[in-house]
Amino acid sequence: MNALIKNLWTVTLVVCLLPLLLLGLDVVFDNLGSNPIQAVHIRLGDWSLRFLCIALTITPIQTITRWRGMPEYRQLFGLFAFFYASLHFLVYLLVDHNFNWSLIIMDIIESPYIWFGVFAYIIVFLLGITSSKFAMKKLGKNWKKLHRWVYLAAIASVIHYFWQLKGNLAEPLLYAIIISLLLSFRIFTWFTARQLGKMMIPKGRGDE
Amino acid sequence: MIIKTEKDIPSSEITPPEIFQERRKFIQMLGLTLAGANIPSAFAGDNKVFSNLAKSATPDNSLKPTPVELVKNYTNYYEFTFNKDDSTKLAQSMVIDPWSVEISGEVEKPATYHLEDILSQQTLEERIYRFRCVEGWSMVVPWVGFSLANLLKMAKPLSTAQFVKFTTIEQPETMPNQREKKMLDFPYVEGLRIDEAMHPLTMLAVGMYGEKLPKQNGAPLRLVVPWKYGFKSIKAIVKIELLKKPPLTTWNKSAPQEYGFYANVNPAVSHPRWSQNSERLLGSGFFTSRRQTELFNGYGEQVASLYKDMDLRHFF
Ligand code: HEM
Numbered sequence: 001m002n003a004l005i006k007n008l009w010t011v012t013l014v015v016c017l018l019p020l021l022l023l024g025l026d027v028v029f030d031n032l033g034s035n036p037i038q039a040v041h042i043r044l045g046d047w048s049l050r051f052l053c054i055a056l057t058i059t060p061i062q063t064i065t066r067w068r069g070m071p072e073y074r075q076l077f078g079l080f081a082f083f084y085a086s087l088h089f090l091v092y093l094l095v096d097h098n099f100n101w102s103l104i105i106m107d108i109i110e111s112p113y114i115w116f117g118v119f120a121y122i123i124v125f126l127l128g129i130t131s132s133k134f135a136m137k138k139l140g141k142n143w144k145k146l147h148r149w150v151y152l153a154a155i156a157s158v159i160h161y162f163w164q165l166k167g168n169l170a171e172p173l174l175y176a177i178i179i180s181l182l183l184s185f186r187i188f189t190w191f192t193a194r195q196l197g198k199m200m201i202p203k204g205r206g207d208e
Numbered sequence: 209m210i211i212k213t214e215k216d217i218p219s220s221e222i223t224p225p226e227i228f229q230e231r232r233k234f235i236q237m238l239g240l241t242l243a244g245a246n247i248p249s250a251f252a253g254d255n256k257v258f259s260n261l262a263k264s265a266t267p268d269n270s271l272k273p274t275p276v277e278l279v280k281n282y283t284n285y286y287e288f289t290f291n292k293d294d295s296t297k298l299a300q301s302m303v304i305d306p307w308s309v310e311i312s313g314e315v316e317k318p319a320t321y322h323l324e325d326i327l328s329q330q331t332l333e334e335r336i337y338r339f340r341c342v343e344g345w346s347m348v349v350p351w352v353g354f355s356l357a358n359l360l361k362m363a364k365p366l367s368t369a370q371f372v373k374f375t376t377i378e379q380p381e382t383m384p385n386q387r388e389k390k391m392l393d394f395p396y397v398e399g400l401r402i403d404e405a406m407h408p409l410t411m412l413a414v415g416m417y418g419e420k421l422p423k424q425n426g427a428p429l430r431l432v433v434p435w436k437y438g439f440k441s442i443k444a445i446v447k448i449e450l451l452k453k454p455p456l457t458t459w460n461k462s463a464p465q466e467y468g469f470y471a472n473v474n475p476a477v478s479h480p481r482w483s484q485n486s487e488r489l490l491g492s493g494f495f496t497s498r499r500q501t502e503l504f505n506g507y508g509e510q511v512a513s514l515y516k517d518m519d520l521r522h523f524f
Contacts (some may be wrong), residue, residue: 033293034282034490035345096488100497103486110483163481 009072016080019047020087041091045117048084049157049175051077052124056154056182063189075131078150082128085121113163116156123153151186154179271336274347274491276417282490283424284341285443286392287376287383299424301382304444307428313373313449316364323428327414329362330354334418335411337434339441340473340505344498346487351432352415357406365402365450372405373455374398374431375447392458398431398442399455399469401514409434409510412445435504435511437471468524472515473505477524 023043026032032039055077058070097104108114127147129135136143158179161172285295309326312318332352340346360372376396380387386394404410411432414421421427426443433440439459449455459467466480475485486498504511515523 034278035292035488037488037494038345095494096498097486098495098497103498103500106485107483110478110485111481113481 009076012073012076016051016076019043019084037091037096041088041096044084044088044091045161048081048088048124049154049161051081051084052150052154052157053175053178053182055081056150056179060182060185060189063185079128079131082124085124089117089121111164113160116160116163120153120156120160123149123156127153151179151183154183271338271348273336273350273417274489278490279347279349279416280422280425282345282347284343284438285424286390287379287386287394287396288424289385290391295424296422298384299422302379302423302427302444303382304423304428307446309429309445310447311359311363311449312447313451314366314369315450316366317362319363321362323414326359326362326429330358332414333411335432337409337432338505339432339434339438340487340501342437342439342467342471342479342484344482344484344487345490346499346501347490349416350418351411351413352418353411353413353432355408356410356412356431357408359412359448360405360450363450368452369450370402371451371454372400372402373447373449373451374400374442374445375449376442377444377446392462394458396442396458397455398440399451399457400433400440401454402450403514404433404511407511407514409507435473435507437473439467440471470515470520470523472520472524473501474503474520474524475501476503477521 023040027036027040030036055074058074058077062068062070093099093104097107108118127150130139130143130146139146158172158176161175162169165172281296282292283295283299284292285299288295288298307323308320309323310318310320332354334350334352336348336350338346339349374397376394378386378395383394385391400410413426413430413432414428416422416425421430426441429445430443431441431445454469457467457469459471460469473484478484484501487501488498492499502508
């Protein structure tokens with residue numbers, strides 16, 4: 001059983017790299033249309049958001065199945081969200097702007113939808129560099145607090161997506177729904193746990 | 209109106225020879241060679257197709273046109289789709305023959321013209337213009353067409369004509385988003401102030417790259433106003449009305465705080481949600497920077513005087 005899970009983890013890792021491979025092929029075969037830079041950039045942003053959503057489903061699955069064997073996967077998917085977001089950012093800086101800092105700074109200052117992308121990225125970055133077991137131990141209680149920010153990152157990413165569009169809202173709407181469902185699930189379990197907790201506490205001491 | 213510019217670059221320098229052959233077909237398609245005696249001198253002679261074509265009115269004649277395939281496959285045509293590469297296919301169902309254009313409103317001679325009759329009165333020119341989309345990308349297109357002013361003069365505008373309203377064809381049977389009334393209030397409407405409309409840079413295009421306009425690029429007749437964001441350059445025009453008051457244009461109606469009536473290209477005035485400071489020139493490769501967007505898309509010398517007492521932030 002353990003061996004299978006171990007192999008499954010490696011297989012998952014490879015599968016998570018497939019979008020990058022396919023994107024590479026599309027670049028090589030010039031399959032990206034009239035504006036390939038934008039196409040690459042968008043594709044990476046999309047995958048970052050997808051992995052963020054996938055990572056967010058792990059805890060609810062654990063809660064529902066009462067099976068606690070998946071934190072490695074949560075970490076893996078979260079790191080892939082970080083990975084694709086980093087490439088998304090790097091493409092923006094290097095491929096699209098060739099590190100032309102005056103253009104980059106103006107663009108970020110004047111584009112409110114990018115503020116949300118940057119905000120999301122700062123969070124994803126912090127979570128990424130503190131995802132190891134070592135960091136978890138070091139941060140103790142604060143680790144959990146910090147990693148709850150993932151929801152803010154997800155919400156900011158969806159706003160980032162919504163805000164740049166002229167009309168077609170279907171796709172970002174889908175992500176907005178997925179993230180709201182995941183978030184409501186968390187709030188729901190948190191709330192019921194709290195109620196349960198209250199019931200356990202003898203009367204007179206539940207003065208919050 | 210023929211606009212002389214300093215250094216004339218022969219068309220052959222910007223157009224590969226095989227396209228000259230295409231041009232011959234283009235002329236034939238336009239039906240201009242039907243009666244031998246009537247061939248305007250510009251179109252006479254085998255290799256001299258377009259030889260009398262006035263050169264581009266662009267101040268910078270060295271502009272290098274964007275590869276034609278990119279221009280053909282990256283079009284916003286919301287009547288068909290919200291996706292810039294799907295319009296290439298979807299627009300092919302459009303019916304554009306026969307085509308007529310109604311000119312009415314504040315004019316002495318309101319009339320409906322067949323497109324061929326308009327074209328037989330005009331000398332076609334090739335003009336290489338920058339085209340800047342409000343979404344932050346741009347291209348360089350060698351349009352074929354004539355000054356809008358020439359057409360307006362045929363209808364003799366009255367002194368009360370202050371604005372010009374343009375309307376795109378209504379063809380719900382071929383245009384899915386018109387049929388399903390998606391997103392915008394169709395038919396698409398655009399407008400110009402009369403002095404903008406009469407400006408020598410403002411043109412009506414019937415072709416690009418020496419060929420007939422592809423349907424997705426606005427066939428058979430579109431507006432091109434090079435110093436304004438692309439959405440002002442309305443496609444598939446069937447109606448031109450001269451008005452006393454500014455028309456309510458489609459994007460302005462849909463999102464007035466985001467898209468103004470003027471829509472002059474201006475790097476200093478950002479869209480409420482994104483910067484207009486730079487643009488991705490289509491065809492420029494990976495690792496080349498976006499280019500700095502220019503005020504009036506680089507046509508300030510020609511058009512800045514139209515707006516000299518105006519606050520461009522307010523009239524965006
Ligand atoms: C966790 C962080 C981020 C995520 C999840 C994310 C995700 C996305 C998504 C989903 C899109 C829309 C793709 C589409 O249209 O289908 C997008 C577009 C975009 N993102 Fe991000 N993004 C992030 C961070 C950033 C950062 C840090 C920047 C730049 C400083 C940035 C700049 C942009 C730009 C400019 C676009 C518009 C692309 C275009 O349409 O031309 N993003 N992003």
